[in-house]
Amino acid sequence: MINKSKIESCRPICKELKIFTVICSFIFETLCLFRKYNIYQVRNSNFHGYDTRRKDDFYIFQCNTSLYEKSVVNMSIRLHNSLPSELKVLGDFKKFKRALKSFLLYNPFYSLSEFFTYGQ
Structure with a gap:
């Protein structure tokens, strides 16, 4: 398509052509779903009466099963907390x-x- 070898990285090509990688597409769709519908509202500041470094991040409940750990709600919270x-x-x-x-x-x-x- 753009005459690059198989061993070259796609990062500069993705930047140049302004296309998402598969992971970026997943991150984008998950975070848009999370923000648009306000899926979750519990923040770390709800549990502490004092200021903490991550007080404005969303609280992640303990995951006892891998099913919940990989769920859309849990993943969207982790993705949102990792944003700049x-x-x-x-x-x-x-x-x-x-x-x-x-x-x-x-x-x-x-x-x-x-x-x-x-x-x-």
Whole structure:
């Protein structure tokens, strides 16, 4: 299609052509679903009477089964908590969606673990 060898990385190509990787597409759709429908509202500040570093993040309940650990709700909470802070604070859904799309197009991720460790 664009005359690249099989062993070359697709990251620069994804950036150049402005297309999502499969993982970025999953992240985008999951976070849009999470933000649009306000699936979950329990924050860490609900459990502490004092300020903590992650007080504005959503609380992740303990997972006793792998089914719940891989569920859309749990995964969307983990994905949202891993976002950069400038994306988390966007209140308007359209602005959030636009900013998330540009973030994911600029940073093509190949795995969820790569996304979770971004910025740490």
